[in-house]
Amino acid sequence: MRTALLIKNTPIANFMEIDIEFLHSRFNGLFELNLLKELAQIGTYMEIEEGHVLMRPGAYIRSVPIILSGSIKILRSDTDGREALLYYLGGMDSCAMSLTCCLNRRKSEITAVAEEKTKLISVPVEKVEEWVSKYSSWKQFVFATYQKRFDDLLGAIDQIAFRKLDERLLSLLQRKSKQCGCSVFTVTHEEIAGELATSREVISRLLKQLEKLGRVKLSRNKIELM
Amino acid sequence: MRTALLIKNTPIANFMEIDIEFLHSRFNGLFELNLLKELAQIGTYMEIEEGHVLMRPGAYIRSVPIILSGSIKILRSDTDGREALLYYLGGMDSCAMSLTCCLNRRKSEITAVAEEKTKLISVPVEKVEEWVSKYSSWKQFVFATYQKRFDDLLGAIDQIAFRKLDERLLSLLQRKSKQCGCSVFTVTHEEIAGELATSREVISRLLKQLEKLGRVKLSRNKIELM
DNA sequence: GGCAATAAGTGATAATTATCACAAAGCCTC
């Protein structure tokens, strides 16, 4: 038994009217016009604060998010509180877990946390299915989503099954650095330990090792990747 | 670097005409009549011998299999020859990797091996996509397939990330026993090691441990689960 | 500044898994 994920209960902020022009600029070429109109009418625009937990194992999912900007971290949780990072969702991504859950009225089996401030459109479950038949571009989008998440999961399995912790740590740091677009980012050893399904001490030691090798620079709540 | 998967190059046997009556009995209620007709006309019936490798990383996939009976083992392979079991395909299952690969004209990223003599229908890629729009029951089938494989992958991640080897070994044995429908099955320690992404010695030792605990009975090429 | 809370560092030690190097056993073929 270990400490569960730190949860900030920041409320979801800023429900907004969706502007069709705005959508058009974002989904230019991806979705057909009629679909964009429906999206604007039916979808809910949201801004999620960093650290907010969007989804939790056991919760029912009634909508599928499409991320406009920012990023969402998807974790798998064990029964006794351990966790493992599955993948990140970024711009124009959607979540396959939501899709499968929605389309089958099932409970979530994963945890979703905003890594940074994130803007998204939330589409209610009924429409997700309806649009698959109605709009070819939506069908393509859904299939592409499944495929991307499938790839992501295979990537996660590669890491977990075949790589040692120090390699996994390094590639996690690289991913985080890429995600935030800069070499310094805010993170605690504890949080990393959670994402790599190990304990804080182990991560602290491995980080120290990396620091000695000149690969990173450490300070409280921060890691700089060299 | 370790020994790669043993490959038997048994040719695929028994291409046969597909009988619509036969299909009807198998897919009763699952597919609509017109789809069954197309399946009979366009699909290829195959019988795969045990040990035959259906798919290999890097190969292009031009058809999606639907398993009628038997079972197919899906493995993820590392660049340096290590492997990990992802899941089994059984009756009426299809393979999401084939789906994603087909729909995106991509190379396989997994290995598929027949665990036992397996009967399947192979559907060419063009039809897979066409039918998604044409037949609602096919669309449902494709989505259900994605969802099942997604669940399977999450299950694989649970095992690999959160369970110790001895537990993973035991649940693998249980799965194998279930798969073949009896408590004794044919397998080498080497093969198990491959599926659990570890080495043969480790498996031999863990099996001996299980034998001492009275959980299994070991003999050459065979394991009996108590 | 002093205090509390959180984060990070670290020694000691154990558990788990990996590797190497053989030996022994089982099975097939001639």
Next chain:
DNA sequence: GAGGCTTTGTGATAATTATCACTTATTGCC
């Protein structure tokens, strides 16, 4: 029934990861 191949057993040892029990920063706040 004697080799030869494959499979399994096992000791020795190393590497990796996990745990426990602290100590030592660092930060925010009163």
